[in-house]
Amino acid sequence: MLHILPADAHRHDALIRSPNIPDPDGFYEELIESQRLLTDEAAQLMNCKLILLLANHVGDRAVLTQALKAAGGAVK
């Protein structure tokens, strides 16, 4: 499989904003599907866990701050 990295994927100091998920429709389906049977409360808890797992995976503090901002958070 040919996997072309976006231009900024190797820069650790910037949040990747260009498409980086090889299978966008498949991923989106899996995301929604993973919560289909959950109550709203359980889905919210799962979202929290997901954020924490992914944040740890990213690990870069500056990138995490940029992501909080990009998501509309009130970040100084």
Add this chain to the structure above:
Amino acid sequence: MMSTYTYPKYPYRISSEQEAGRLVRHPVVVIGAGPVGLTAALDFAARGIPTVVLDDNDTVSVGSRAVCYAKRPLEIWDRLGCGERMVERGISWRIGKVFFEDDLRYQFDLLPEPDHKMPAMINLQQYYLEEFMVEECARQPLVDLRWKHKLLSLQQHEDFATLVVETPDGVFSLEAQWVVACDGANSDTRKMVGAEFTGQAFQDRFLIADVVMKAHFPTERWFWFDPPFHRNQSVLLHRQADDVWRIDFQLGWDADPVEEKKPENIIPRVKAMLGPDAQFELEWASVYQFACRRIDRFRHGRVIFAGDAAHQVSPFGARGANSGVQDVDNLGWKLKLVLDGLAPETLVDTYHDERALAADDNIANSTRSTDFITPKSAMSRRFRNAVLELAQEHPFARPLVNSGRLSTPTPYLASSLNTPDEDAFAGLMAPGTACADAPVRVDGKDGWFLGLLGGGFTVVTFGEAPLGEVRAGGIAAPVLRIGIDAADAKGRLAERYDGADGTTYLIRPDQHVAARWRSFDPDKIQGAITRAIAA
């Protein structure tokens, strides 16, 4: 309720000045004989300042207050002659366990670094701590500790303050070149100078109970989030001396503090936690609302604030008394140099700079812990629970669990008293940092590095030195040669201070690094001393 402890009653004595109706001006008067005022008295006396301490009461701290004391305050008390006794009487612990709902989610080990004289943490009831210090004060001729002396009012002048004090024999006045206000979170002195004391009070209540039991629990810190025996709230269990255990029950904002304090309401809570067969007796219980607040300026003219009078923190992380003790450790040597005319008065202002920074750091840490323990919104509670659920299986989540970050000293890295490094160093001992201890051997006897410091400025050098002391103005700093005057018994000094032949440190009287170089240069040392006294 039963009692394992008999509160001492210290005798009131009329002072000679009140008896004679004489107005006396003292170099330093300390208001309040809590842990911070008592430490101040011992520190100031050790530095040669005759110190009067006024306390409106005649006993030690009553009931359940501070429990945990960290290494740095223990080192300070050790310098002042009571650290060993506290460690002996106290309970040393290392393991902490965190439970969520029914299960143990993870445990941590404080893993104290080896080869320090003092342990990472001990647990001891606040009344013992104060009792030991009161006894030590009695052995110090420069400490004049006066019970049943209540400060009523205070008037500031150019270079002294007048204090009006009430005793069982009536009201009298005395003067002080410096007043050190250690009169606690509700400080009267703070109101008398009109200082601001601002911050946030947390919308939550805690039942703090001391329970006597011969328990099967190990000597560990156990913290429960949302346990089955106390739903939706947190609980902390900690061991103290004399088979007394501290239990903190989070109650929520709606709890009625008067009702909750009644034994008939407390005992079922403890039974639910310990099981129906547990044999225990209640020793003391209080209900608290916690707050984080700080005074605007630590110095108001001739009045200087320390301890809870200057800053209040929620107890998660045990930062109250621990940080107050470090306040007076910072202040004593500065006051002494200023009183002796060896340093400008601006040196006292650096007390605010350094300790306000530490207070802000402590407040930030305990606010973060409080936000984890008492989430302020449904969403932040979900994040909290997500962290706790992930912690068991996924190691990454464990450092996010915050049931209190235990007190460590705040380094004064940006202090104007530091001489910035011009050479490269590895390790933690940057200028502004509290010195790490290490085992040494002096004249064939085992000892500790910190025991060789703290009388005044000290120059510590690895190997030979061209001088026996360095002088700057009226200050003489003796030179301590590692490898000659004191052997680096286990190599820890070289390791912790990144020491090689020629490496030279200037250490402040409060055992903090002021400057360091890769070679011994008397001019540079002199310059660094001058800088460290704000001259």
